[in-house]
Structures are given as C-alpha cells and as structure tokens.
Amino acid sequence: MGAAGQVVACFHCGESLPRLPVWLDVDDRPQAFCCHGCAAAADWIRQAALNDYYRLRSVAGARVDELPDLSSWDRDDLLGEHAVPVAGGLEITLLTDGMRCAACAWLIDRALHGEPGVLDVGANAVTGRIRIVWDPAATRLSSLLARLAMLGYRPYLATGAARERERVAEQRRWLMRLGVAGLGAMQTMMFSEALYLDFGHHMAGATRDFFRWVALLVATPVVFYAGWPFLQGCWRELRQRHPGMDTLIAVSTLLAYLASVVETLRGGAQVWYDAATMFVFLLLTARLLEQRARRIASAQVDALARARPMLAVKEQADGHRVTVPVASLVAGDIACVAVGDVVPVDGTLLDAHASFEEALLTGEARPVSRAQGAAIYAGTTCRETPARILATQVGSATRLSHLTRLVEQAQSQRPPLARVADRIGQVFVAVLIVLAVVVYVLWRLHDPTRAFEVTLSLLVVSCPCALSLAVPAALAASHGALARMGVLSVRSGSLEHLARTTDVVFDKTGTLTSVQLAVDEVRAFDGFDPALAMQIAAALEQDSRHPMAEAFANQATSLQVEGMREVTGQGVMGCVDGRDWRLGRASFAGARDDDGQLWLGDGERVVARFCIQESLRPHAAETITALRKLGLRIHLASGDGAGAVVRLKRLFSLEDARARQSSEDKLALVRALQAQGRVVAMIGDGLNDAPVLAGADVSVAMGDGASLAQRAADMVLTSPSLLRIPAAIRLAGRTRHVIRQNFAWAVGYNLLALPLAISGHVTPALAALGMALSSLTVTANALRLMRHSKAGPAS
Incomplete structure (x- = not known):
C-alpha cells in the first residue's frame, strides 16, 4: 500500500475509504480502514499472530458491520433441533456468506481453535459452511459466533445439517481410502522397482520372496479397504445383472491381486501388486476430483435448499418483538427483518420502501428496491434498511420451498443422454470381457509368459470411466451455470431439447409484458x-x-x-x-x-x-432480437384481444402473432409446429399455460407465475430478465458440443489404447495412468461450461 494520500480502499475489506479513515499499524506499517469494525478485526488478527491471512488471501475480506445480538443462538430449542451431541460436547453446522477464499477458511479454523471450549472446527470455502464442536460447559455458542462476526463472518443456520454431516463423513472416508491407496501404491512400486531392475536375475530367491510378501501385506488393505467402493459397486451391478464400470474395475484389480498372490505362493516369475494398487489409487483420485467438480457445479442449486433462516423476529400485537423459530410463524404474523438478515417468509412489505438482494432466487446480484405492498419472498436478503413483512406463505408453502422441491425432483432423475451412456457402457464392458478372454487365449498360444499381463493391461486401459463421465460431468457443470444465471432446470432432458430448439412460442401477459x-x-x-x-x-x-x-x-x-x-x-x-x-x-x-x-x-x-x-418486461425487445440471431422463429400466442397483440406484433416485427388463444389453441399451435418437424420451446407463466408447457418439446415457466405452470415446465426462470432465455439456449448448445467432445475423446482414446494393449505395448501400470488421465480430461473439459454462467445485462 502506498502513501497516505494514495490509499483508496480499506486494508481489511477493500471497500472505499471515508473522508476520515481509521488508521492502524499492521506489521509496523500504517494501514487505513473504512470503519472501526474492520480496524478491530485487523488488530485482533495481528495480536493473535494470524497476519498470514492478509498474505494468503486472494480477495478482500467482508466488511465488519456492527455486531449483531447473537444471544438467541444459546436457546435450548434451537440447540436441541440443530446441534448434535458428540463426545465431549455439541456439534453444529453454520453457513456464512463472508467466506470468500481458502484464506478465510484458514483464518476461521485458527481463530476458533484459539477460543476456550472449542474441540474442533472445520471451515469449507467452497460451500461457505463452518462446523463447530464445542463444550457447552466451558463456553457459549454465542461467544464463538461473536468472534466470527467480529472478523466479518456473520453466521446463519444451515438447514440440511444431517445430510451435510453425512456428506462430510463420506468425504473423509474417501480421503482416508485415498491416503491408504497412495501410501500402498508408493510402497509396492518401490518393491516392484527393485524386482524390475534385477535384469540379470542376480537377486537371491529369499530376497525376492521377501519383497513379494511385503508387497502382498501392503497391497491387501489397498485392494480390500481403499478399493471397497469399487468392489461394492461390482457386487451391486452383478446382482442387478447390469455389468458396468465398477465391474470392470473390480475384476481388473482382483485379477492383478489374486494372480500375484498365486505367483507369490508358488514362487512364480512375476507379480502385479504395483498395477493393482496404482489402479485403485488413480481411480480414487479421479473419483474424488469428479465429486469435487460436481459439488462446485451444483453449489448454487444446493444453496437454494440450504440457506433458509431458522430464527425470525416476530412483532407481537402490542408492538414488542420476540425471537422465535421460523417454524412457529403462521400467515398473518409480522416478521421483522434486520439489515443483512434473510427473509423467513413470503409476504407483503409493510414499510414505505426497502431493498432486497434476490441473488438466491433470481441470479441478480444487485439489491432490488421494493415499495409498500410489494411481494417479498423467503430466501432474499434485506439490504440498506430494516423491513417489516406481513406473512402470507410460510414453511413449505413459500416460493423458496417450492423451487427447492422442483430442484430435488430434477436431481433425482437421470436424463436420457446419461441413460444412453450407461447402456453403451454396459455393452462395452460385456464386449471387452469377451475380447479379454480371446486375447488371453491368443497370447497363451503366442507367448504364455505375457498372456496374463497383456490381458490385464487390456482390461485396465479400456476401463470406460471417461465414457461414463462424458454426460454426467457436462450436465452437472451446465446445471450449475444455469442456476447461477437464474434458470433452474427441473426436468431431465430439458437441456438436450433446448439445444435443438427451432421455434419459440411466447405467452404475452406476465411473460413478455407485466400488467x-x-x-x-x-x-x-x-x-x-x-x-x-x-x-x-x-x-x-x-x-x-x-x-x-x-x-x-x-x-x-x-x-x-x-x-x-x-x-x-x-x-x-x-x-x-x-x-x-x-x-x-x-x-x-x-x-x-x-x-x-x-x-x-x-x-x-x-x-x-x-x-x-x-408495460414490457425488462429486456423483452433485446431477448427477441437475441433469439432471432440464434436462428430461431418467434411466435406469440396470447389470450388477450387483437388490439394488444397487434401492438406487440408491430413492436417486435413478429411474423406470427395470435390473439384470443385458449389453452387448446396454444397447444394446437405447438402440435402443428411439431408435426412439421420443428422443436418447440414454450415460454409462459399462467395457470392456463400449463397444458401447452407440458406439451412443448421444452418449456420455461416464469418464476413469479403460477405454481402449476412451474410444475408442468421443464425449466423455471427465476431471474426477472428474459435475456436469460437466449443465454440458456446458447449454454445448452455449448453443453451438447462438450458432450460430443467428451464422447469423441472417450471413443478415440479407446480406439487408440486397445490396439496398443492387445499388441503388448502397454504395461498394467501405464494402462492405469492412461485410464485416469482420460477420465480427468473429460471432467476438466466439462468444467469449462462453468465459465459461461453470466447472461446479459443485469436487470
């Protein structure tokens, strides 16, 4: 940071400095802060010897506002519902929106570990979650959260804590398996290297057997503990009579391991412990990276279900305010929302005006101003001024809960492309096993000493991991990008149809126009x-x-x-x-x-x-223009009179605009276009649009429209800007292109690798490396879609 006259941003949070900033020495250098809160946070970090935070961070921290009253976190009803008893105390999972990089997670871990009564802490910068285990007899939860808030990390209750704990526990089990496999692979490679380098066979038999027996001891936990998920998956696939990727992995691993055991017992010429352990290690690495990619891609969608407040401030009839669980609120109650708090209910604004950040529901990052009587939705964040909201919908009836159910419904389905890839994978595995038997027989006739090794290399190198990942990885990344831009895909196959769209049919009232x-x-x-x-x-x-x-x-x-x-x-x-x-x-x-x-x-x-x-919806004209540039034909089908429809027809220069269209008329229009071989996308919002939304090849319902229309649609547009529609179509096209690339890579890799393996030019260890790199290539290619998550101007 330069001289005082050149300082323009707060050292802690990076926001603009006021005319008279707060100055404080940090590492013997004067630094400027925007407020006393940020200065206090920096001073505490300095006194706690955690100054490395400022060196490690990649983005500025969150502004430290006035500390909120956190005493409600010590309530017995809240702890009883959300804290889990563990050895020595309680465990709770929190959510914060201030954790912006890995350095924030590092700071939170060390700051809370230094507090008395804290048994364990885990902060995840990707999900924004903080897990705290503490002893209630030694410290109160509110005092720990006050430390977080003082550093700029305001805590919120995270729902789905049980599911999150299970996910974290499962991730730890996978990491433990990866560690065992990594150590085992290194050790067996060391022993195998010693055996491989004995070109002249000068090694004593006892020494050779010793290396092999030690390699057996090391490889056994790798195969049966670290590789257990693959063995379990193989058993499941065999019971269902649908051999797949896990079957091939388990067969290859067990073949290498069991053949090595036999050779060790009878003192044979060669063992393949290194191939078995390296295969498990590389596969576990690829599987963990795939899971991480899926979590990153679906973070925005998951946030929809997670970021619900559990406490609310209720205004009683006499004007007094009490903090109550959100579950106790009913329609007609008045909820008071402080600045920075999440709205707990759907309702109407009682104040003259207020602003709310609706990024969770709409993808719009900037706060939106609302006037008295406006509809306010659960899950939005109050900004600038406090607000009083008259509850109209609570609990599962809120729009947030409805959208969450739609997302969970979509996540439980497998799209047609993924099912096709699975069927191809099953056929490929069956053919490969037959081919492996043939290759083994031919090599036994040609060179019996290499028959098993060549067959093993064939099974490993052609493992269809990349083929199985080609579609799911691309769809996961694409759905995450769609959610970021404010489009929720709630039905399987919607992206595939959207990419092939040729015609778009718009409803008028509530879709192209507002009333x-x-x-x-x-x-x-x-x-x-x-x-x-x-x-x-x-x-x-x-x-x-x-x-x-x-x-x-x-x-x-x-x-x-x-x-x-x-x-x-x-x-x-x-x-x-x-x-x-x-x-x-x-x-x-x-x-x-x-x-x-x-x-x-x-x-x-x-x-x-x-x-x-x-009045037209924001960016309606730009949306029509953008869709035309994509080569799509635009149709307008409205239930309104001819006058209003003709005005829009002239305004947008539409070739096909129809007035007085009933639900049956709109559906007949879609059917007629489909009969011509066209792929039709329907955009609507009202209750009367539900039949045509269900009948179109792909349909998009407006997020503020009727819930029946949303249930009938393939996608829900939660953003107020219609520009998200052409952006979603472009993303769907890119997704189809990436899927084709992934398929081409997976098929091309196998066409190249199979002849090399059959001809004996690939060792089992090299085959395992090639298979893992192929899977990682497919996953990395799919993640490119996450870069295309911004659509149009902010509305």
Whole structure:
C-alpha cells in the first residue's frame, strides 16, 4: 500500500475509504480502514499472530458491520433441533456468506481453535459452511459466533445439517481410502522397482520372496479397504445383472491381486501388486476430483435448499418483538427483518420502501428496491434498511420451498443422454470381457509368459470411466451455470431439447409484458358505483395467481367471495354478497364482443370496464432480437384481444402473432409446429399455460407465475430478465458440443489404447495412468461450461 494520500480502499475489506479513515499499524506499517469494525478485526488478527491471512488471501475480506445480538443462538430449542451431541460436547453446522477464499477458511479454523471450549472446527470455502464442536460447559455458542462476526463472518443456520454431516463423513472416508491407496501404491512400486531392475536375475530367491510378501501385506488393505467402493459397486451391478464400470474395475484389480498372490505362493516369475494398487489409487483420485467438480457445479442449486433462516423476529400485537423459530410463524404474523438478515417468509412489505438482494432466487446480484405492498419472498436478503413483512406463505408453502422441491425432483432423475451412456457402457464392458478372454487365449498360444499381463493391461486401459463421465460431468457443470444465471432446470432432458430448439412460442401477459391497473380508467355503466366495482374485482382476484390479479393487489376490500373459480382463458367467477359475478373477457362477463379489456358483469350484462395498462418486461425487445440471431422463429400466442397483440406484433416485427388463444389453441399451435418437424420451446407463466408447457418439446415457466405452470415446465426462470432465455439456449448448445467432445475423446482414446494393449505395448501400470488421465480430461473439459454462467445485462 502506498502513501497516505494514495490509499483508496480499506486494508481489511477493500471497500472505499471515508473522508476520515481509521488508521492502524499492521506489521509496523500504517494501514487505513473504512470503519472501526474492520480496524478491530485487523488488530485482533495481528495480536493473535494470524497476519498470514492478509498474505494468503486472494480477495478482500467482508466488511465488519456492527455486531449483531447473537444471544438467541444459546436457546435450548434451537440447540436441541440443530446441534448434535458428540463426545465431549455439541456439534453444529453454520453457513456464512463472508467466506470468500481458502484464506478465510484458514483464518476461521485458527481463530476458533484459539477460543476456550472449542474441540474442533472445520471451515469449507467452497460451500461457505463452518462446523463447530464445542463444550457447552466451558463456553457459549454465542461467544464463538461473536468472534466470527467480529472478523466479518456473520453466521446463519444451515438447514440440511444431517445430510451435510453425512456428506462430510463420506468425504473423509474417501480421503482416508485415498491416503491408504497412495501410501500402498508408493510402497509396492518401490518393491516392484527393485524386482524390475534385477535384469540379470542376480537377486537371491529369499530376497525376492521377501519383497513379494511385503508387497502382498501392503497391497491387501489397498485392494480390500481403499478399493471397497469399487468392489461394492461390482457386487451391486452383478446382482442387478447390469455389468458396468465398477465391474470392470473390480475384476481388473482382483485379477492383478489374486494372480500375484498365486505367483507369490508358488514362487512364480512375476507379480502385479504395483498395477493393482496404482489402479485403485488413480481411480480414487479421479473419483474424488469428479465429486469435487460436481459439488462446485451444483453449489448454487444446493444453496437454494440450504440457506433458509431458522430464527425470525416476530412483532407481537402490542408492538414488542420476540425471537422465535421460523417454524412457529403462521400467515398473518409480522416478521421483522434486520439489515443483512434473510427473509423467513413470503409476504407483503409493510414499510414505505426497502431493498432486497434476490441473488438466491433470481441470479441478480444487485439489491432490488421494493415499495409498500410489494411481494417479498423467503430466501432474499434485506439490504440498506430494516423491513417489516406481513406473512402470507410460510414453511413449505413459500416460493423458496417450492423451487427447492422442483430442484430435488430434477436431481433425482437421470436424463436420457446419461441413460444412453450407461447402456453403451454396459455393452462395452460385456464386449471387452469377451475380447479379454480371446486375447488371453491368443497370447497363451503366442507367448504364455505375457498372456496374463497383456490381458490385464487390456482390461485396465479400456476401463470406460471417461465414457461414463462424458454426460454426467457436462450436465452437472451446465446445471450449475444455469442456476447461477437464474434458470433452474427441473426436468431431465430439458437441456438436450433446448439445444435443438427451432421455434419459440411466447405467452404475452406476465411473460413478455407485466400488467398495471390504471384506476382512473375504470368506467362504470348504468349508474353502478366505480368504487364498488373495484372492490368486487379485487375480491374476485385476491386468490387468483394469474398475472392480471396483480393489478388489484393494492386495492383494499372487505368483501368476501364464495365459490371462487377460474375459467381457463376466460376469467374468474364467484358469489359476492349473494350475487354471482364474473370478471374477465367481455363475452364471459356479459355476452358482449371482446375488445381486449377486463369487464365485470353477471354473465348477462356488464357493470364496469377496467382498462389495463401494460408495460414490457425488462429486456423483452433485446431477448427477441437475441433469439432471432440464434436462428430461431418467434411466435406469440396470447389470450388477450387483437388490439394488444397487434401492438406487440408491430413492436417486435413478429411474423406470427395470435390473439384470443385458449389453452387448446396454444397447444394446437405447438402440435402443428411439431408435426412439421420443428422443436418447440414454450415460454409462459399462467395457470392456463400449463397444458401447452407440458406439451412443448421444452418449456420455461416464469418464476413469479403460477405454481402449476412451474410444475408442468421443464425449466423455471427465476431471474426477472428474459435475456436469460437466449443465454440458456446458447449454454445448452455449448453443453451438447462438450458432450460430443467428451464422447469423441472417450471413443478415440479407446480406439487408440486397445490396439496398443492387445499388441503388448502397454504395461498394467501405464494402462492405469492412461485410464485416469482420460477420465480427468473429460471432467476438466466439462468444467469449462462453468465459465459461461453470466447472461446479459443485469436487470
């Protein structure tokens, strides 16, 4: 850092400095800080002799805001639900959004290990999770979390802790197996090297046997402990009569090991312990790297299910505020959300204005300003000013929970491409085993001393790991990139169809446009009170999820509706104060000619007309242009009147724009295009779009649309910007290209390696290395898709 006049950023968090920064000596050099919190954090780091943090970090730390009240973390109900008893104390898993690099994890580990009563700490910079094991008799959890908050790492409760603990335990088991395999492979290679270098066979028989017996002792735990996942997988595949990759791995390993044992017992000419142990070690390495790649790729999707707050501040009727578990909140409660806290419920904003960071749901990183009465969703983060939210949906009914269920549904399915790759792998394994038998017989006739070694090399070098990884690795990376840009793929096969799309059909209202009711344009007939008409319309629409209902969201009404029912493509109907009312098309409300406006009537005559003013969604025009540049044909199918559709047709220069389209009409349009051999993508949001969303080759539902439409769709657009759609199509095309590259590499590798192995030019150890490098190449190629996760301008 330069002289005082040149300092522009805080030494700790990197944010801009105020006019009068806080100065503090760090490593005998004056450094500037933006606030006393950052200065205090740096001073504590210096006193704790953890200054290496500033040298190791790759990005600046998080700003240290005013320390929150963390006393609620000591509540018995919270600890009873989320802390797990372990030997000597309790264990809890936390989430923080301030851990930005590996140096942060290093600092957290050492800072908490220095606190009294802490038994163990584990910080993961990839997932943002912190595992703390502490003795409640020696220290309180709140004091440990205060240390974290003082360093800029504000803690949150992480849901799915049991699943996370199991994942961590499983990862530790894999790392332990990798360590055993690595040590065993090194030792057996040392013994084998000594045997290989005995060119003149001058080594004494006793010495040779000693090396072989020691190699047997070392190789045994490698094969049966480190290689246990492969043996277990082989047994499972054989029971299901579907031999696959694990079968080939286990057969190759056991062949090398058991043949070596036989040769050791009878004093034969050669053993292959080094091939068996190196094969297990390299495969474990490749499998762990693949798992890490999957975790990185799915981090954004997993965050959707994890980052739910477990505590909330509830405002009671007398104005007092109490901290309660989120599970105890019900619709109608008022939740108070502090700056930086996560919103616990879906609801409406009671304050004049507030801003929220919606990156988890929409992919939009910048805070979005909301006005009084606006819909606020669970999982968003309050920014700038505190907010009071009237809860309308809680628990599993929130939009966050709904999207989480969609993601979990998608993750439980295997896409068609992956199933095809599995079938190819099964056939390949069966053919390879037959080929290995043939090769063994031919080599026995040609050179019996090398028959087994050549056959073993053939089995190892052609192990279809790369073939099995070709599709799953690419899809995992692509789904992670989609989630980052605000598109959730919730159905298997959606990316494959999206990449082949030729036509895009848009709904209008709520998709290309948003609606706003112009109250001063309400026109009543036959002396009917316009204010009463507004209240009746608001009552009819208050339980509707159609975008038109948002036009009446701010209209207060005390009227109650009985028997409310939506008539697809027409409107809503219900009984208000003993009289049946209809709100929707003119023909539906009062047997009049439709004019594209919203009418209120009893089915025979109309009493009021509501003029709806529409505005385009952000980047709608740019989206149409981007889709055309991709060579796609654009269609508009709307249930609105001809006037509104013609305006959009002219604005976007559309060739095909259709008005007054019912659900059946839209589905018929999609079927007609499909009959011409076209691949159709449908973009919609409303309840009446669900049939056509389900009937299209691939469909995208708007994230703020009806939940039935989201369940019928293949993808959910959680971002407010339509530009994510052409970005998703481009990513789907790149994904298909990467999958083809992976297939080409896997097939090309085997076409090259098989002749070399059959001709005896590849040793078993070299074959294991080639197989592992092939798998890593496929995984690394798939991870290139993660670089294409930004789509369009921020909305």
